Amino acid sequence: MNHEEMEMNYIAPTYGKRGITLVRGEGVYLYDDQGKKYLDCFSNVGVTILGHANPxxxxxxxxxxxxxxxxxxxxxxxxxxxxxxxxxxxxxxxxxxxxxxxxxxxxxxxxxxxxxxxxxxxxxxxxxxxxxxxxxxxxxxxxxxxxxxxxxxxxxxxxxxxxxxxxxxxxxxxxxxxxxxxxxxxxxxxxxxxxxxxxxxxxxxxxxxxxxxxxxxxxxxxxxxxxxxxxxxxxxxxxxxxxxxxxxxxxxxxxxxxxxxxxxxxxxxxxxxxxxxxxxxxxxxxxxxxxxxxxNKCLENAEEVGNYFMEQIRAIDSPLIREVRGMGLMIGLDLKTRATKYLKALQDEGILAFPSVSTVIRFLPALTFQKEHVDLVIEKLKKVLSE
Ligand SMILES: Cc1ncc(COP(=O)(O)O)c(C=O)c1O
Missing domain, CATH: 3.40.640.10 (Type I PLP-dependent aspartate aminotransferase-like (Major domain))
Structure with a gap:
């Protein structure tokens, strides 16, 4: 029995599963049991605000x-x-x-x-x-x-x-x-x-x-x-x-x-x-x-990188986007369709985000998130929204 099967068999069935086994985190990155690296844009729904394994x-x-x-x-x-x-x-x-x-x-x-x-x-x-x-x-x-x-x-x-x-x-x-x-x-x-x-x-x-x-x-x-x-x-x-x-x-x-x-x-x-x-x-x-x-001036960073993040999402030209909302590093990308498929595609591309209501892709990265991380998210977002 692998770890996914163990969780499916032994844990009360009140959670949907994302199909990957995450075993380690470092800063804004998470790693699965195959060694694949993911950029973490959900931080356990906003918990690890200073990144994983912050020394x-x-x-x-x-x-x-x-x-x-x-x-x-x-x-x-x-x-x-x-x-x-x-x-x-x-x-x-x-x-x-x-x-x-x-x-x-x-x-x-x-x-x-x-x-x-x-x-x-x-x-x-x-x-x-x-x-x-x-x-x-x-x-x-x-x-x-x-x-x-x-x-x-x-x-x-x-x-x-x-x-x-x-x-x-x-x-x-x-x-x-x-x-x-x-x-x-x-x-x-x-x-x-x-x-x-x-x-x-x-x-x-x-x-x-x-x-x-x-x-x-x-x-x-x-x-x-x-x-x-x-x-x-x-x-x-x-x-x-x-x-x-x-x-x-x-x-x-x-x-x-x-x-x-x-x-x-x-x-x-x-x-x-x-x-x-x-x-x-x-x-x-x-x-x-x-x-x-x-x-580490994390509040200033959350404001600056958050504003940049929202500007960059707003600049994406896609008929799928209804609205981009949020404040600082609490951002929702509201689609005109269900978000599940796009969350899965982002995950396959190494970006972990989370749904809010069924049409919203939610980003709650660590307050230490940098513009270069945003650029990677935007590149992958453009790709999955155009496929
Ligand atoms: C605004 C708000 N209140 C309460 C809760 C419940 O918190 P917990 O899941 O830690 O019980 C949440 C969880 O997402 C939340 O977003």
């Missing part, structure tokens, strides 16, 4: 493994304390504390609980085509495809959805029952759809008028992907809660829910806990990630 991050991880990997939060950890100070100081000043967990969906679960505890209200309003994860609470907010939700009914009660970039549709459903509105500054799984500044400003105003909290889910957009550490700061709109995961520890599982004073004042011992959250290993990786981003 600086790996040294920090190795060093921490030899000291202490895991420590429950009822004890104080030197490295967790340091990281907490750094991540909260790196966040906008309206977010003053961090709750730790291990994934994006868990960071959303915490946000739901914190919003209810803060306001004493039951309802959460999310956006159509928004994605917030697949545990029962987060799934109730997720609305990208009915098939993800329908088999698991009943989901959370008191959840409603409004249209993204249409604040009027929020006005029509928000009420004194609404604890929070949650949305992504750029819808990731929903097709790489950036919010407009006017929309976010209007949503914030409506939330304030109704005593409702605003939650930004920055699981995909956060940690520098858009050229700022947190995407919503491009728009100058504040929030009460921010969800973070994927990239902060460059691949060591970590999730965070950052909260304002108004929220933390309502929390109490035992209100929300978990075993692995804030473990020293993830925090050591997290500290090294923040240092690396600063020292």
């Amino acid at each position: 600086k991050i790996n040294d920090a991880i190795k060093n921490q493994i030899d000291k202490l990997m895991n420590l429950h939060q009822s004890f104080i950890s030197d490295i967790r304390a340091e990281y907490s100070k750094r991540i909260v100081e790196a966040a906008p000043d309206y977010l003053t504390r961090v709750f730790y967990c291990n994934s994006g969906t868990e960071s959303v679960e915490a946000a739901i609980k914190f919003a209810r505890a803060t306001t004493g209200r039951p309802e959460i309003i999310a956006t159509k085509m928004g994605y917030h994860g697949k545990t029962m609470g987060a799934l109730s907010l997720t609305k990208t495809a009915p098939k993800y939700n329908n088999a698991f009914m009943p989901l959370l009660e008191d959840v409603n959805h409004f249209s993204y970039n249409d604040a009027q549709s929020l006005k029509e459903i928000i009420s004194e029952k609404t604890a929070a509105v949650i949305l992504e500054p750029i819808q990731g799984e929903g097709g790489i759809k950036p919010a407009t500044k006017e929309f976010l400003e209007e949503v914030k105003k409506i939330c304030d008028e109704n005593g409702t909290l605003l939650i930004f889910d920055e699981v995909q957009t956060g940690m520098g992907r858009t050229g700022k550490l947190f995407a919503h700061t491009h728009f100058g709109v504040s929030c009460d809660i921010m969800c973070l995961a994927k990239g902060p520890a460059n691949g060591v599982p970590i999730g965070m829910t950052l909260i304002s004073d108004k929220v933390s004042e309502k929390l109490f011992k035992g209100a929300h806990t978990n075993t692995f959250g804030g473990n020293p290993l993830a925090c050591a990786a997290g500290l090294a990630v923040l240092d690396y981003i600063d020292e």
Whole structure:
């Protein structure tokens, strides 16, 4: 039995497979078991933001493994304390504390609980085509495809959805029952759809008028992907809660829910806990990630190379292209047809990208991606789109 057959036989069948076995990564490259090299433009859906096997991050991880990997939060950890100070100081000043967990969906679960505890209200309003994860609470907010939700009914009660970039549709459903509105500054799984500044400003105003909290889910957009550490700061709109995961520890599982004073004042011992959250290993990786981003000007790089990437895709003359959307190194190429065939062709050409909705080819490369890497993607993209 080869490795593909083992995975097909022994793993629950909830993932489609891409048909290659990847065994090693270095920087922006991945290698399969045949030694073939791929340019990684998806980074595990935006996780390995500083590239694979980054020596600086790996040294920090190795060093921490030899000291202490895991420590429950009822004890104080030197490295967790340091990281907490750094991540909260790196966040906008309206977010003053961090709750730790291990994934994006868990960071959303915490946000739901914190919003209810803060306001004493039951309802959460999310956006159509928004994605917030697949545990029962987060799934109730997720609305990208009915098939993800329908088999698991009943989901959370008191959840409603409004249209993204249409604040009027929020006005029509928000009420004194609404604890929070949650949305992504750029819808990731929903097709790489950036919010407009006017929309976010209007949503914030409506939330304030109704005593409702605003939650930004920055699981995909956060940690520098858009050229700022947190995407919503491009728009100058504040929030009460921010969800973070994927990239902060460059691949060591970590999730965070950052909260304002108004929220933390309502929390109490035992209100929300978990075993692995804030473990020293993830925090050591997290500290090294923040240092690396600063020292190597990764935010500036994400903006510059991201702009170049989008310009170059827009310059491709192909009747198949509907639109190119995104911000920084979060880019969606929306085709007039299904993307699967083109993703497969790119993979055969040594370029790994990822779908978003069925027509979108999504690029989420490491923040260390360079223009020469973009040029290679463009060359291969032109080829597969013309075949
Ligand atoms: C915006 C957003 N929120 C939440 C999640 C869920 O994160 P995870 O898969 O780590 O649970 C994702 C995952 O893609 C996401 O993009």
